[in-house]
Amino acid sequence: MVIRDRTATADDGIQGAVPRLVLEPGTVEEAVGAMARCAADRLAVAFVGGGTMLGLGARPARLDAVIRTGALSRLVDHAPADQVVTAEAGMTLAALNEALALHRQRLPLDVPFSSRATVGGVVAANTFGPRRTRFGGARDLVLGVSLVRADGTPARGGGKVVKNVAGFDLPRLLVGSLGTLALLTTVTFRVHPLPETEVTLLFPGLTPEQVRALASAWRAAQLEPSSAVAVFASDRLDLGVRFEGFATGVADQSARLLELARKSGRAGEQLDADGAAAFWRRHDAVRERGSLRVKIASTPSHLGDLARSWLPSLLGELSPSGAVIYPTLGIAFASGEPASPAGLAAGLRDARQAVGAAGGSLVLEGAPAVIRPVLDPWGPPPPSIDLMRALKQRFDPDRRLAPGRFVGGI
Amino acid sequence: MSGRASVTELAGRLSAVVGARNCYTSASELLTYECDGLTHGRTRPDVVVLPGSTEEVAEVVRLARAAGRPIVPRGSGTGLSGGARPVPGSVVVALSRMRRILEVNLEDGWIRVEPGVINLDVTRHVSAAGYYYAPDPSSQSICSIGGNVAFNSGGAHCLKYGFTVNHVLGARVVLHDGRVVDIGGPALDTPGHDLLAALVGSEGMVGIVTEVTLRLLRKPEATRTFFATFPSTDEGGEAVSRIIAAGILPAAIEMMDRLAIVAAKAATGLDWPDVGAALLMDADGPTAEVEDLSARAVQIARDAGALELRLPRNEAERQLMWKGRKSAFAAVGRISPNYMVEDGVIPRSEIAPVLREIESMAKEQGLRVANVFHAGDGNLHPLVLYDAREQGQEERAEQLGGDILRMCVRRGGSITGEHGVGSEKAAYMADMFGPDDLETMKWVRAAFDPDGCFNPGKVFPSSRLCGEKPGPGGVEHPAVRSGEVQRW
Numbered sequence: 001m002v003i004r005d006r007t008a009t010a011d012d013g014i015q016g017a018v019p020r021l022v023l024e025p026g027t028v029e030e031a032v033g034a035m036a037r038c039a040a041d042r043l044a045v046a047f048v049g050g051g052t053m054l055g056l057g058a059r060p061a062r063l064d065a066v067i068r069t070g071a072l073s074r075l076v077d078h079a080p081a082d083q084v085v086t087a088e089a090g091m092t093l094a095a096l097n098e099a100l101a102l103h104r105q106r107l108p109l110d111v112p113f114s115s116r117a118t119v120g121g122v123v124a125a126n127t128f129g130p131r132r133t134r135f136g137g138a139r140d141l142v143l144g145v146s147l148v149r150a151d152g153t154p155a156r157g158g159g160k161v162v163k164n165v166a167g168f169d170l171p172r173l174l175v176g177s178l179g180t181l182a183l184l185t186t187v188t189f190r191v192h193p194l195p196e197t198e199v200t201l202l203f204p205g206l207t208p209e210q211v212r213a214l215a216s217a218w219r220a221a222q223l224e225p226s227s228a229v230a231v232f233a234s235d236r237l238d239l240g241v242r243f244e245g246f247a248t249g250v251a252d253q254s255a256r257l258l259e260l261a262r263k264s265g266r267a268g269e270q271l272d273a274d275g276a277a278a279f280w281r282r283h284d285a286v287r288e289r290g291s292l293r294v295k296i297a298s299t300p301s302h303l304g305d306l307a308r309s310w311l312p313s314l315l316g317e318l319s320p321s322g323a324v325i326y327p328t329l330g331i332a333f334a335s336g337e338p339a340s341p342a343g344l345a346a347g348l349r350d351a352r353q354a355v356g357a358a359g360g361s362l363v364l365e366g367a368p369a370v371i372r373p374v375l376d377p378w379g380p381p382p383p384s385i386d387l388m389r390a391l392k393q394r395f396d397p398d399r400r401l402a403p404g405r406f407v408g409g410i
Numbered sequence: 411m412s413g414r415a416s417v418t419e420l421a422g423r424l425s426a427v428v429g430a431r432n433c434y435t436s437a438s439e440l441l442t443y444e445c446d447g448l449t450h451g452r453t454r455p456d457v458v459v460l461p462g463s464t465e466e467v468a469e470v471v472r473l474a475r476a477a478g479r480p481i482v483p484r485g486s487g488t489g490l491s492g493g494a495r496p497v498p499g500s501v502v503v504a505l506s507r508m509r510r511i512l513e514v515n516l517e518d519g520w521i522r523v524e525p526g527v528i529n530l531d532v533t534r535h536v537s538a539a540g541y542y543y544a545p546d547p548s549s550q551s552i553c554s555i556g557g558n559v560a561f562n563s564g565g566a567h568c569l570k571y572g573f574t575v576n577h578v579l580g581a582r583v584v585l586h587d588g589r590v591v592d593i594g595g596p597a598l599d600t601p602g603h604d605l606l607a608a609l610v611g612s613e614g615m616v617g618i619v620t621e622v623t624l625r626l627l628r629k630p631e632a633t634r635t636f637f638a639t640f641p642s643t644d645e646g647g648e649a650v651s652r653i654i655a656a657g658i659l660p661a662a663i664e665m666m667d668r669l670a671i672v673a674a675k676a677a678t679g680l681d682w683p684d685v686g687a688a689l690l691m692d693a694d695g696p697t698a699e700v701e702d703l704s705a706r707a708v709q710i711a712r713d714a715g716a717l718e719l720r721l722p723r724n725e726a727e728r729q730l731m732w733k734g735r736k737s738a739f740a741a742v743g744r745i746s747p748n749y750m751v752e753d754g755v756i757p758r759s760e761i762a763p764v765l766r767e768i769e770s771m772a773k774e775q776g777l778r779v780a781n782v783f784h785a786g787d788g789n790l791h792p793l794v795l796y797d798a799r800e801q802g803q804e805e806r807a808e809q810l811g812g813d814i815l816r817m818c819v820r821r822g823g824s825i826t827g828e829h830g831v832g833s834e835k836a837a838y839m840a841d842m843f844g845p846d847d848l849e850t851m852k853w854v855r856a857a858f859d860p861d862g863c864f865n866p867g868k869v870f871p872s873s874r875l876c877g878e879k880p881g882p883g884g885v886e887h888p889a890v891r892s893g894e895v896q897r898w
Binding site for chain 1: 518596
């Protein structure tokens with residue numbers, strides 16, 4: 001067995017925790033071997049795909065080894081007629097979508113850093129983008145997984161068909177588990193057809209109330225956008241709404257939404273290709289830049305709180321700063337560079353408390369080293385934390401998989 | 411823990427919690443609870459309790475555990491895999507009294523209900539406001555939300571809209587020790603492991619759900635339906651493949667073969683022609699889009715060799731077409747004294763060869779199979795027809811059903827698309843998954859229910875079949891130690 005292994009450098013670290021050893025399996029069998037070696041040597045091990053979400057979660061409490069999945073990058077199987085694809089965990093989203101595009105299909109997970117983000121990483125970190133509005137997140141698209149357990153045993157769950165309820169749902173259980181339960185080696189997804197066309201409409205300079213009213217109006221009118229994103233622009237919101245599908249339906253829905261907005265006195269325009277690309281770049285910049293990156297999950301009816309209170313209390317402590325809201329999901333992201341660490345920590349605490357009181361959560365996706373020691377990246381654990389600990393105990397009784405990275409110190 | 415209490419003692423304690431009228435111990439009362447929709451496997455429980463609240467469920471669980479009894483949760487009892495079949499000595503906890511709708515929030519798109527609420531009643535509750543609950547199992551007018559959560563129920567429209575797991579936002583669960591825990595909630599992405607994924611589809615083996623928060627969807631603006639007939643399932647299957655390949659995502663696309671059509675006609679009096687295959691497709695969404703999609707699909711069906719195409723002129727005609735499809739299971743009773751419903755899944759592109767294989771397998775056993783299936787996602791419902799009065803036919807039918815499921819697995823599919831594994835298909839799990847896969851799944855169960863007190867004997871094949879090893883920290887059930895119950 002040839003597993004490339006080497007001595008780690010600082011670049012292999014996770015939030016400053018540097019392992020002694022880096023393993024780079026090139027096949028699923030080698031990944032099994034790497035896990036078996038970690039089990040035999042009782043090594044604390046974390047998994048790294050493209051390394052785009054290493055700021056999510058806490059610094060590992062122990063870290064002896066890192067398994068990098070980048071060389072596990074093959075497309076295992078694509079059945080275009082069944083709209084199902086299986087890829088190795090280290091394949092990037094961009095490479096996967098390039099392969100799917102040859103058959104006019106795509107995996108509609110429009111995640112940040114898609115040229116580096118890997119299939120396994122996206123599942124483990126539950127990363128998503130604006131198209132979650134229509135297509136759901138990783139848990140709505142994953143059908144099956146192969147994994148390697150902490151004890152070095154390979155196993156699999158789910159299947160390769162879009163409909164399957166046989167056995168406990170290991171694939172979805174691993175979504176968002178951040179390497180705390182098992183190493184993913186392959187993932188099977190349901191894929192969607194590439195749309196014939198797409199259109200982005202821009203409604204600039206709205207108040208939160210106007211965004212909420214417009215979203216209610218298009219829902220009342222039974223329009224079905226594939227994405228809706230409000231980008232913070234000083235004290236206003238620039239709302240972008242995307243329709244995708246066959247040309248007839250897209251043209252009709254776009255025209256109807258512009259008309260709905262016009263009736264309520266809101267100006268909107270259909271962006272040309274360059275304009276649309278520029279708008280989505282503004283969104284991407286917020287998701288991808290800044291040493292501080294925060295995700296707030298709430299509900300759509302809290303849009304006013306998000307835009308007028310929770311986000312401003314953070315943005316005031318960042319310079320430069322940016323924020324986007326996915327109004328129909330009740331989710332927002334903010335990012336930037338801290339002006340004063342003390343002020344930022346206080347701002348984050350205040351925002352977290354307010355979000356939590358409204359039933360939501362505030363999670364750090366990236367934070368400068370000065371913030372880490374004073375703020376739990378996950379916030380208070382949910383009431384079901386005991387079950388999560390029990391799950392961890394079953395899957396990883398020696399606490400060797402990414403120990404301390406997860407919620408509640410798991 | 412005290413020794414095992416007698417049924418009378420236990421019933422007395424349970425009655426004190428739920429009221430004597432909600433606690434059954436007489437043979438006539440227990441009869442209903444001996445099986446679910448899979449009626450050919452029956453086991454009488456010792457006690458049936460119908461709690462009225464989360465607190466009562468928690469107390470019932472504590473008492474049953476203290477008495478060393480396995481606990482079998484039950485919804486409406488419409489399941490088709492024996493998932494609610496009791497085990498000897500068990501306490502059945504039926505949730506049918508817990509049917510309150512607790513809270514609705516249309517702007518955020520959710521509803522919180524008790525587990526005994528009937529699936530269709532969720533939609534009825536919000537229908538006037540233009541909303542609905544998407545998962546639509548054929549039994550939706552009688553099956554309960556709690557049962558849907560346990561079995562991750564689908565329905566004809568899950569090709570586009572997903573299963574129960576895609577529509578459950580939160581749940582309140584009573585655990586094995588009577589603790590009550592809330593999982594998830596209306597806000598997305600609760601930090602931590604996705605426990606809802608572990609819960610939904612766990613077939614009653616991790617706890618008892620006493621409240622569920624469900625996602626509500628805005629009704630689509632328009633639905634367009636067409637019905638097409640084909641000389642055989644070859645052309646019908648080809649039409650389905652081409653529709654999907656054209657980038658069309660139907661809301662539902664259903665197919666029936668000749669025998670199923672004959673049965674549906676006999677049951678409903680529909681004037682469907684005598685053909686080899688029939689296709690029923692729904693497209694839904696914004697009007698202009700749907701009309702475009704539907705027109706494209708109709709053209710594709712024609713090009714693929716459709717004999718006849720019918721478009722309903724109004725909602726009543728549309729409902730009638732669906733009635734024909736939805737009645738197909740029961741309708742088979744018109745053409746055969748007995749039948750078994752299977753629930754296999756195959757890659758959808760293999761529909762035509764699979765149907766030919768099923769036909770030849772049936773011939774070998776000297777039996778007939780009617781096929782009704784969700785063609786868009788490859789979910790087959792072969793109805794194996796037999797006559798129980800004929801010596802050996804029932805056994806041959808069971809053999810054929812099992813062979814069909816194994817063939818589905820061989821072709822890369824699944825032994826169940828929506829009915830669940832239950833007690834009926836537990837033995838086939840070893841055909842689809844290896845011992846390590848099953849052991850890993852058992853860890854999930856054990857994290858919730860370390861002693862395996864909830865719904866034993868389901869999903870996992872018995873240890874003889876799969877070479878089961880106890881997981882890390884695995885604890886043997888007291889009833890196993892005492893020799894009362896076999897290791898499941």
